[in-house]
Amino acid sequence: MPRGRPLRGQNWGVQNVIERVLNLLIYLLESSRPVTADDVRYTVQGYDAQSDDAFHRMFERDKEVLRRLGVPIKQEALDVWEVDYGYTVDPEEYALVDLQLNQEERVALSIAAKMVRLGGSHLGLEALLKMGGVERGVGLEPVGADLGAGAEVLGSLFGALTERKEVTFAYKGSERRVRPYGIAHRRGHWYLAGGTDEGERVYRIDRIERLKVADKANSFKKPRAYDIKGAIDRHPWEAGSGDRIEAVVEFDPEVAWWAARTLGLSEPDDILQATIPVSNVDAFIGWVLSFGDQAEIVSPPEMREEVRRRVIGSMST
């Protein structure tokens, strides 16, 4: 049996962090009682010979690494004055739940994870590693989907909604407190749907700033009848709190088929005249203007006037 200290490469620093964090995790998993920072400092290899400050910075960083790995570290006060804290990792809480996937299911998920990007990387593959690796012999299919960026906020929101924790964040300049009911990807954006004191609301996740997740779990119940799919509108001009206005639009033959497809209508042979319910006038006018001069709002007259106003506004500057 080979034994003997392996040769060190150049990556001393990184190598040290990895060894230290592994030793720390083993210590936390094996301790039958909460351990203090001092216990760690004088017991776990890699922390000795540090000044007080350097040790505390190192320990904080390493705990953060463990959290990012999914390790649930519990922290509890060891005295009533909360001077000294003890840390534990419960082996049962640490361990991955076996999802009992069979071989075909693992292959199917491996293919899916290779197709889908979230936050610029294939996050599903990282999950599969923990679940026993990515299945072999799975080639890349020539099809992919990019679900956009911002994976960290999404992950935090997903964590909050699975644990039924309230969240607070800044949105369009004001603070919001929301009970997260669900998240949805539609039209290329991620949305959060949830309950507030003013009623049910939907938020664009990429506009959420300074997200904070409350500590208390199971702090609310999702209303049984709440329908997330119904809460998020299909078209941008259906979003908004304004009254619904019926607009009539005429599309020229060259673009009529495309407008019909967007609206879910059957494709016309010639021009298309469509009646469209609108809640968000601004988004709607923007969409019609994306057809250039090949589409015309026929009614209502106020919307025609708004288009004229914009044309004149843009040309006079």
Add this chain to the structure above:
Amino acid sequence: MTSDRTVSRLARILALIPYVLERGSVEVDEIIEKFGYTPEQLSRDLDTVFVCGLPGYGPGDLMEAYISDHEVIVDAADYFSRAPRLTSTEALGLLSSGLTALGMGEESAALESAVAKLAKALMPDADAVTIDVLDDTANVGLLRKASVNRQVVSITYRSIAKEETTDRQIEPWAVAHTLGNWYVVGHCRLVDDERTFRIDRIRRIEVLDEQFDRPVGTTDPVIGYSPSDGDISCLIDLTDRALWVTDYYPVEVVEERDDGSTVRFWSSDPELAARLLIRLGDTGRLVEGEEVRSRLVALGESLLTRYS
């Protein structure tokens, strides 16, 4: 802040150990493939495991990890008999991969049952995460099949910016969904170059009986706009009410002020910029760009005639 690479290395080590422990020993090739290792990375990580263990850190306290006869062997590491739980980001990543693949019309009983198991284990209720990626099932499906079978397709395409409709033959390398739209990337025989087409603007598709050779490395395209040689640019002043433009268009912010921004807007055709300027009305102002200005005037006059 510890780097992502350090965290990834640790994540892989903590996944590898339980996998080998459960089986006693595993062939090196299997580990390399399932965990995405190179042989060098694998021996480096095993060497690392080999020097870690319980306090005392004597020979009897450390883990065993080495390669013997093309087999990876790990022992004396019972505390790592199971991998760490998924982080919420990983859980969401896997779940949304499965939901997206199903939403793309992937017909697979195994995928359906896998997603059902994931959903049950990872979500409080079945609809806590929903993903819509498909409006145009038929055309995406057709192009995807043609791409898998490496078949040339003939399409009628309406360009995004130019008001023109063309017939062309393309060799579809890959089909991809980005930010709400589906694209097909491939070799366009009309221009004899690589092109990206938005699938919702393809009016007609005919799959031809001819096969093409897919170049290496083209199955996983990243769709995104980057200005090319023939593209035009203009400068636009945005008031604070028009700042949403920076979220929706690939603009470069040239100057930020308290009451707005100046941005550089790139496009393959000045028409796109002209349409945006009209949409902005008096909340945006063209500062520079003669081609765009003349297009703006022409489009504006044409619209005023229509709306008179």
